[in-house]
Structure formats: structure tokens, C-alpha cells
Amino acid sequence: MTTPRRSLLAATALATLLPLAARAQTPSPLAELIVEKKVFEFRDYRTRGGAALANGRVGYQTAGTLNAAGDNAVLITHFFTGNSHAFGRYAAGEAPGYWDSIIGPGKPIDTDRFFVVSSDTLANLNARDARTTTTGPASVNPATGRPYAMDFPVVSIRDFVEVQKLLLESLGVKKLALVAGPSMGALQAIEWACAYPDWVARAMPVIGTGEVDAWLLGWLDVWEAPIRMDPNWRNGDYYAQGRQPPMAGLSEALRIVTLHSRDRGWAREFGRRPAEGQDPARRIGDRFAVEQWLEDAASARARVSDANSFLFLTRANQLFLNEYDSRDAALKQARARWLVLPSAGDRVFPVEYGHELAAALRELGQPVAMQELKGDLGHLEGVADVAQAGEAIRALLAG
Amino acid sequence: MTTPRRSLLAATALATLLPLAARAQTPSPLAELIVEKKVFEFRDYRTRGGAALANGRVGYQTAGTLNAAGDNAVLITHFFTGNSHAFGRYAAGEAPGYWDSIIGPGKPIDTDRFFVVSSDTLANLNARDARTTTTGPASVNPATGRPYAMDFPVVSIRDFVEVQKLLLESLGVKKLALVAGPSMGALQAIEWACAYPDWVARAMPVIGTGEVDAWLLGWLDVWEAPIRMDPNWRNGDYYAQGRQPPMAGLSEALRIVTLHSRDRGWAREFGRRPAEGQDPARRIGDRFAVEQWLEDAASARARVSDANSFLFLTRANQLFLNEYDSRDAALKQARARWLVLPSAGDRVFPVEYGHELAAALRELGQPVAMQELKGDLGHLEGVADVAQAGEAIRALLAG
Known part of the structure; x- marks a missing residue:
């Protein structure tokens, strides 16, 4: 993710902050935004579905400074496999957050100007x-002292918004100058703008959709099916000591997500090469290099992931805007300025969903700009290469 | 599939064949093309991968009459989940073949003119x-008296072509006026045109691709993964009495294929309706109507399908044109007139694959026409609604 363009951007930002002597040098590690992971705790939360959570915790991070009016806040909402690490590094030399190319001092979402929370x-x-x-x-249910497993209540994208609102209120935030996120983060941004129009001045859904229709409901079910098929899943009851989590099912689910969120241009480098020492034209058990890569990538990802959480996440996505009669019934609640950023080669939320969202907003009389992200990565363009929309993001925040 | 357009087409064809008295009537069941399923047996086949098949059998059907020169034959090649039943009915009142809208007396592929084999x-x-x-x-291995299971040799699309050639030769066919098929059938049509340019005067790949690149290799692997995950699969050894075939894995594999080969327009009727009596917003085990439909459709399909055959079929598709260095190295062997019919909303072989195939053929100086199929069905437009290209097919066969 460290492209020449990003380094240039970082150097430009740096030039305004450091003494003259430093300007001629390559950016030092000090130029990097260092962030701290914190924990927000909440109590007695009632889910939108009506269940009680006695207590809960979510991690978060911030950059920049909240102004006295509490209205220069930006909320960044993460994608399906992501977390709060959207910007900065936890220590010099560590990997930056997924949207670090557009968030930081002098960057399109400028932490010198905004208080950014994720x-x-x-x-x-x-x-x-x-x-x-x-x-x-995977959290301990205080009523039983054991993990909730499938007894955890169903939560929706709207529940994510509600917990984020509690967090923002605890930090003194009164209004959001912007709520922005990619993929599942786009769904949260839209849900925010519809649920709390007084809060949301601007919304930037990236590689998102204005509706999770029946076809997308079906795909989310395809994503999660391998977990339910794994005999180790045991209806979600795999946390007890001596039991194995359903790693095969979780890996396969993540393999589907990994392929689906990329496009053919990404895969080009593998060609039709067999995996090392394999001969798929002669042995049915042998495979191609791309298959091996996908399996290895998914297995690595599965080691820090939780299978039941995958199931609750797909459901949350399926419940996007579920409290409204239709997409437009939801959108007409909003009073935000919009920047819609679909990706031309997106296979998860094909680009026409983004076009339709922008058209629906326009139809409802809301100010909306749109730019198609281009590139080989498909859906992932909106995570790894969102900086190509840097000027459009600056324009959104200038207005 | 019995649209007003098709009935009209059938009536028009009929008018040229029946005495005047019959013309004023609605078409009688006699108007329908009745076909017979036959069996072709072959011996001592060596696969392209070098394995020996002592004997083999494939079903087939024909319509029309082969001319003395043996050069008015048309070969129809089927899709992944299909079989030879591309046209006609096995008895009056039974379901017609999948391309019956374009194959029959007076239809674009006119059985009054051509000897059509599938x-x-x-x-x-x-x-x-x-x-x-x-x-x-699933066939019995003569060497052991038990089903081959995973000992069956790897076969490729080219092997399908080789067996079809043996069948055609046994019927006296010398040349193909046309080879045509949808999806996996398109791959066979292309492989035919490249392998036997002297045979193939015209080729019509429908909802196909000119290359199975790494991204498509990966998707084929996603399709089959649920079978390998099912504990009943037992490395393919499930045919013995008392063992259960891997129906859960096979159903899930077919569910992916079912959704992937359709598009969002098809799913529209389901909306976001829960399955009957279910409440997915409150119960994690409950589901949406579209999920239930997909499961039911896939389970029904699984009952006549074989899991190991699914694995060998995905591999055959992965091995498309595997004997050539590249797509263009293959295509430049061909000397056919082409009609390429991609589908605008195709999610399996996205429409740009069709455009690229047509462009590559043009670049190689081969005569090629292209028409995008439109409609809500996505990939399946090329099976269920190919008649929208009827005029283009007539033009291909007129030239």
C-alpha cells in the first residue's frame, strides 16, 4: 500500500509542520501519524431487535482535536473484515491503517482540521x-459466564450506528462533518445519514450500495454457508476447552470473500500456472497457483477471526436499512451532502448499485457528487486505492 | 419458456409443412419436435492427459437429416448442469429442450435444413x-467392478470435443456447419473451432469466455469447495452401499451456481421478505425467502446430480484451451465464422470476456459478429432467452 503517490502526499503534508532543515530530507518516521487504540465501554444497551446487552466494549482510535462546538468530527466506519484501524500507525514502522492515504495531517480528510474517530x-x-x-x-455472556455463541442477539447495521453514537457522545461530539466508510462501512454511513440527519452534514459511502436486495441477501448467505457446514461449528458451540473452532469453514468463507472482493486484473499475475509441483491436468487433487494463494491468504485471516462473528456480521449486512419500507423511504430522511464512490470493477456491489444510489439521492433533491474508482482490484479499490478520489473528497469537505 | 413469440415461431414453421386445412388451426401437438435419447458407445479412448478408458458411453439426440456430403451437421454443446436435451421433447406434452426456442423446423437453427446433434x-x-x-x-471401472470415484482420469473440455468427434464420425458427419453452445457449451464450441478448423465452418459461443483466467479458476474452486468440505464426501468414496453421498455439499455447490448464474433482476420478486414464519431480524437461525428458495432449488437439483462429477466438471472447465500457450495461440488456429453472444448482466463470465473474445477474433482477421443479450436473468439469458438473438443466428447460418 506504500505507493509513490502516498509518499508524496505525506511529504507535502509534512512540509507545513517541520522546520526548514527537515524539508529537504525524506520524511522521517516522525511524519507518520501515531494513534492509540482505546476502549469504550457501555451499559444496558437495548438492541434494535429488542434484546438487552448488560454491558459492552468496542475499541476505537482518534486523531486531531475536537473543537469547542463539537462539530468538526469525522466518523470512519469499517468494512466487513476490518476494524477501527483506518488511519495512522500504532507505532513508528508498523503498518498504517487501511485509509491512511486519505486521512492525516494535510490529507483529504485533514486531521489538522477534523477530529477523526473510528x-x-x-x-x-x-x-x-x-x-x-x-x-x-465470542464475548462472555455475564448471565452465564460463558461465551454467548449463538445466544448473542441479532444486531443490525443500525445497532453499529447506535453504539458509535454512544461513543461519540462520550467524547463530546455534537455533529459529524462527515461519516465515511468502504463496503460495510458505506452501509453504516448511509444508515447514519438516514437515522440522524441532524448529526450528519456529509456522507461518503465508498464501494457501497443503497439497498441489500434479494440477490445480495443470497450472496451473503453463500459467504457464510461453509461455516455452518463445518462439523466443528456445532451450532456455534465451539468455544469450550478441548473443542476445535470450525477453521475449515471459516477459511473457506474468507476465501470466497477474498476472491469476490477482488477482480480479474488482480489475479492476472497468477496466470494459469499450477501450484508448485502440481499437475492439475493429470491429477484431480492437484491445483492451480491462484487456488493455493487464496487458501493460504484465507487461512491466515481465519486465525484472527471468529466464525460465529462472521455469521452475525452477514446478518447485520442483510438487515441494512431494515427499519424502513424501502431504500428511498430511508434516504429521504437524510439531509447530507453526499459523495458516492463506487468501483467500476466491483463484483460484490456491482457499480450500478452506486449509480442507482446517486440517482436516487439526486431524485430526492439531495446534493450528490459521484466518482467511479478505477483499477484492477475490483471492490478493494475502495480500500486500497481510495486516494484516487482525493480531490473529490477535498471538494466535499470544502463545501 | 413458452412465450407468445415462440408459439408464433412454431406456428410459422408449421404452416409450410401441413396441408391448407391445418393452417387455420392452432398448432397441434404434432407440431412439436419429438426426439429420442440414444446412446453412443466407444472403446479404447485415450484422454488428453494420457489415461486409458477401456470403454465409455454418452447419450445423444438428433433432429433433421444428414445430407449425402455429410456437411449440414450442427453440434449443440451443453452447459455445466445440462445434458443433450437442447431441443425437442421426448414425448408430446413433456418439457422441451433448453434451446428449443431456436432449434426446430423453421427456427433459426432449422432442422428442415440441418442435421442437429447434441x-x-x-x-x-x-x-x-x-x-x-x-x-x-460414477461409472463402473471395468478394472475393479466398482465406480471409478476419484480414480477417474482428469478430463478436459478438449476430451469432450474428442468424444463428440467420435460420435459425429459414427453418424457419418464430415463437417459442422455450426457448433454452438451456452456457457460450458461455449467453451466446447471454441475448443472445437481451434482443434478442428477443417470441420468447423461456424461457431457460436453463447455466454462464454475466450479464456479461463486465474480469477475464473478461483471461482470454479469456490463452486466445488462445499463438496470437499462435506464429511460424507470421504475423498470421493461414497458409492458403496450403506454410505450417504455428500448431499449437503453438493446442494451448497449447486446453490452457488444457481445464484451466480442469475442476476439481481431475477431476484427482485423475492424482495427482502423473510421465509414463511421466520424473523431474521430477531433470530439468527431464521432466514429470508430468497435463501429458502435457493436451498430448495439446489436440493432438488442435487438429487439427480453426482458430487464427484461436479469436481471433474469444474476441472474440465479449468482446463479450457490448456493445450495452447494462450487464448490467441488457440484462436488463430480457427477458420470459422463467429457469432459471439455474451449477456450484459452475466456474473459468471462478465460481459467484457465476450467483448474481448470478439475483439481478439477480429484482430486475428476472423469474421465475427457480436450481440449482447439483455434481460434480468444474467448468465442464464443465454439459456432461457437466447431467442432474442434469433435474427443474428439466421444471419450467421445464411452466410
């Missing part, structure tokens, strides 16, 4: 990752 | 269907 969602997938804090099916 | 492929998926005859992993 939190882990409820039921976050990375429940076994040390740097993710979430409340979900 | 056969089951090797390793056909419908191994448990009474009207499919195939040689594949």
Missing part, C-alpha cells in the same frame, strides 16, 4: 485479534 | 438422472 463494530470479525475490542458472540 | 459430455453432472448417459467418476 471504532470497531459490534460482532467484529477479528475477535481473536489482540488489537480489536468488540462485543459479539 | 450429446451428454463425459463426467456429466446429471449422472443420477435416468435420461442422462455419461462416463465419469
Whole structure:
């Protein structure tokens, strides 16, 4: 993710902050935004479905400074497999957040100007990752002293919004100058703008959709099916000592997500090469290099993920805008300025969903700009290469 | 599939064949093309991968009459879940073949003019269907007296072509006026045109691709993964009495294919309706109507299908044009007139694959026409609604 363009951007930002002597040098590690992962705790939350959560915790991080009016806040909402790490580094030399190319001092979402917040969602997938804090099916149910497993209540994208609102209120935020996120983060941004129009001045759904229609409901079910098929899943009851989590099912689910969220241009480098030492034209058990790569990538990802959380996350996505009669019934509640950024080669939320969202907003008389992201990565363009829309983001925040 | 347009087409064709008195009547059942399923047997076949098949059988059907020169033959090649039943009915009142809208007396592929042949492929998926005859992993290995299972040799699309050639030669065919098929059938049509340019005067790949690149290799692997995950699969050894075939895995694999080969327009009727009596917003085990429909459709399909055959079929597709260095190295062998029919909303072989195939053929100086199929069905437009290209097909066969 460290492209020449990003380094240039970082250097430009740096030039305004450092003494003259430093300007001629390559950016030092000090130029990097360092962030701290914190934990927000909440009590007695009632889910939108009516269930009680006695207490909960989500991780978050911030950058910049909240102004006295509390209205220069920006909320960044994460994608399906993501967490709060959208910007900055936890220590010099560590990997930057997924949208670090557009968030930071002098960047399109300028932390010199805005107080930027990003939190882990409820039921976050990375429940076994040390740097993710979430409340979900892998959390201990205070009523039993054991993990909730499938007794965790169904939560929706709207529930993610509600917990984010509690967090923002705890930080003194009164209004959001912008709510923005990619993929599942786009769904949260839209849900925010519809649920709390007084809060949301601007919304930027990236690689998103204005509706999760029946075809997308079906795909989310395809994503999760391998988990339910794994005999180790045991109807979600795999946390007890001596039991194995359903790693094969979870890996396969993540393999589908990995392929689906990329496009053919990404895969080009593999060609039709067999995996090392394999001969798929002669042995049915042998395979191609791309198959091996996908399996390895998914297995690595599965090691920090939780299978039940995957199931609750797909459901949350299926319940996008479920409290409204239709997409437009939801959108007409909003009073935001919009920037819609679909990706031309998106296979998860094909580009026409983005066009239709922008058209629906225009039809409803809301100010909306749209730019198609281009590139080989498909859906992932909206995560790895969102900086190509940097000028459009600056324009949104200038207005 | 009985649209007003098709009835009209059938009536028009009929008018030229029946005495005047009949013309004023609605078409009688006699107007329907009745076909017979036959079996072709072959011996001592060596696969392209070098394995020996002592004997084999594939089902086939024909319509029309072969001319003395043996050069008015048309070969129809079937899709992944299909079989030879591309045209006609096995008895009056039974369901017609999948391309019956374009094949028959007076139809674009006119059985008054052409001798039309269609056969089951090797390793056909419908191994448990009474009207499919195939040689594949579910067939008895003469060396052991038990089903081959995973000992069946890897076969490729080219192997399908080789067996079809043996069948055609046994029928006296010398040349193909046309080879045409949808999806996996398109791959066979292309492979035919490249392997036997002297045979193939015209080729019509429908909802196909000129290359199975790494991204498509990966998707084929996603399709089959649920079978390998099912504990009843037992590395393919599930045919013995007392063992259960991997129906859950096979159903899930077919569910992916069912959704992938359709588009969002098809799913519109389901909306976001829960399945009957279910409440997915409150109960994690409950589901939406579209999920239930997909499961029911896939389970029904699984009952006549064979899981190991699915694995050998995905591999055959992965091996498309595997004997050539590249797509263009293959295509430049051909000397056919082409009609390429991609579908605008295709999610399996996205429409740009069709455009690129047509462009590559043009670049190589081969005569090619292209028409995008439109409609809500996505990939399946090329099966269920190919008649929208009727005039283009007539033009191809007129030239």
C-alpha cells in the first residue's frame, strides 16, 4: 500500500509542520501519524431487535482535536473484515491503517482540521485479534459466564450506528462533518445519514450500495454457508476447552470473500500456472497457483477471526436499512451532502448499485457528487486505492 | 419458456409443412419436435492427459437429416448442469429442450435444413438422472467392478470435443456447419473451432469466455469447495452401499451456481421478505425467502446430480484451451465464422470476456459478429432467452 503517490502526499503534508532543515530530507518516521487504540465501554444497551446487552466494549482510535462546538468530527466506519484501524500507525514502522492515504495531517480528510474517530463494530470479525475490542458472540455472556455463541442477539447495521453514537457522545461530539466508510462501512454511513440527519452534514459511502436486495441477501448467505457446514461449528458451540473452532469453514468463507472482493486484473499475475509441483491436468487433487494463494491468504485471516462473528456480521449486512419500507423511504430522511464512490470493477456491489444510489439521492433533491474508482482490484479499490478520489473528497469537505 | 413469440415461431414453421386445412388451426401437438435419447458407445479412448478408458458411453439426440456430403451437421454443446436435451421433447406434452426456442423446423437453427446433434459430455453432472448417459467418476471401472470415484482420469473440455468427434464420425458427419453452445457449451464450441478448423465452418459461443483466467479458476474452486468440505464426501468414496453421498455439499455447490448464474433482476420478486414464519431480524437461525428458495432449488437439483462429477466438471472447465500457450495461440488456429453472444448482466463470465473474445477474433482477421443479450436473468439469458438473438443466428447460418 506504500505507493509513490502516498509518499508524496505525506511529504507535502509534512512540509507545513517541520522546520526548514527537515524539508529537504525524506520524511522521517516522525511524519507518520501515531494513534492509540482505546476502549469504550457501555451499559444496558437495548438492541434494535429488542434484546438487552448488560454491558459492552468496542475499541476505537482518534486523531486531531475536537473543537469547542463539537462539530468538526469525522466518523470512519469499517468494512466487513476490518476494524477501527483506518488511519495512522500504532507505532513508528508498523503498518498504517487501511485509509491512511486519505486521512492525516494535510490529507483529504485533514486531521489538522477534523477530529477523526473510528471504532470497531459490534460482532467484529477479528475477535481473536489482540488489537480489536468488540462485543459479539465470542464475548462472555455475564448471565452465564460463558461465551454467548449463538445466544448473542441479532444486531443490525443500525445497532453499529447506535453504539458509535454512544461513543461519540462520550467524547463530546455534537455533529459529524462527515461519516465515511468502504463496503460495510458505506452501509453504516448511509444508515447514519438516514437515522440522524441532524448529526450528519456529509456522507461518503465508498464501494457501497443503497439497498441489500434479494440477490445480495443470497450472496451473503453463500459467504457464510461453509461455516455452518463445518462439523466443528456445532451450532456455534465451539468455544469450550478441548473443542476445535470450525477453521475449515471459516477459511473457506474468507476465501470466497477474498476472491469476490477482488477482480480479474488482480489475479492476472497468477496466470494459469499450477501450484508448485502440481499437475492439475493429470491429477484431480492437484491445483492451480491462484487456488493455493487464496487458501493460504484465507487461512491466515481465519486465525484472527471468529466464525460465529462472521455469521452475525452477514446478518447485520442483510438487515441494512431494515427499519424502513424501502431504500428511498430511508434516504429521504437524510439531509447530507453526499459523495458516492463506487468501483467500476466491483463484483460484490456491482457499480450500478452506486449509480442507482446517486440517482436516487439526486431524485430526492439531495446534493450528490459521484466518482467511479478505477483499477484492477475490483471492490478493494475502495480500500486500497481510495486516494484516487482525493480531490473529490477535498471538494466535499470544502463545501 | 413458452412465450407468445415462440408459439408464433412454431406456428410459422408449421404452416409450410401441413396441408391448407391445418393452417387455420392452432398448432397441434404434432407440431412439436419429438426426439429420442440414444446412446453412443466407444472403446479404447485415450484422454488428453494420457489415461486409458477401456470403454465409455454418452447419450445423444438428433433432429433433421444428414445430407449425402455429410456437411449440414450442427453440434449443440451443453452447459455445466445440462445434458443433450437442447431441443425437442421426448414425448408430446413433456418439457422441451433448453434451446428449443431456436432449434426446430423453421427456427433459426432449422432442422428442415440441418442435421442437429447434441450429446451428454463425459463426467456429466446429471449422472443420477435416468435420461442422462455419461462416463465419469460414477461409472463402473471395468478394472475393479466398482465406480471409478476419484480414480477417474482428469478430463478436459478438449476430451469432450474428442468424444463428440467420435460420435459425429459414427453418424457419418464430415463437417459442422455450426457448433454452438451456452456457457460450458461455449467453451466446447471454441475448443472445437481451434482443434478442428477443417470441420468447423461456424461457431457460436453463447455466454462464454475466450479464456479461463486465474480469477475464473478461483471461482470454479469456490463452486466445488462445499463438496470437499462435506464429511460424507470421504475423498470421493461414497458409492458403496450403506454410505450417504455428500448431499449437503453438493446442494451448497449447486446453490452457488444457481445464484451466480442469475442476476439481481431475477431476484427482485423475492424482495427482502423473510421465509414463511421466520424473523431474521430477531433470530439468527431464521432466514429470508430468497435463501429458502435457493436451498430448495439446489436440493432438488442435487438429487439427480453426482458430487464427484461436479469436481471433474469444474476441472474440465479449468482446463479450457490448456493445450495452447494462450487464448490467441488457440484462436488463430480457427477458420470459422463467429457469432459471439455474451449477456450484459452475466456474473459468471462478465460481459467484457465476450467483448474481448470478439475483439481478439477480429484482430486475428476472423469474421465475427457480436450481440449482447439483455434481460434480468444474467448468465442464464443465454439459456432461457437466447431467442432474442434469433435474427443474428439466421444471419450467421445464411452466410
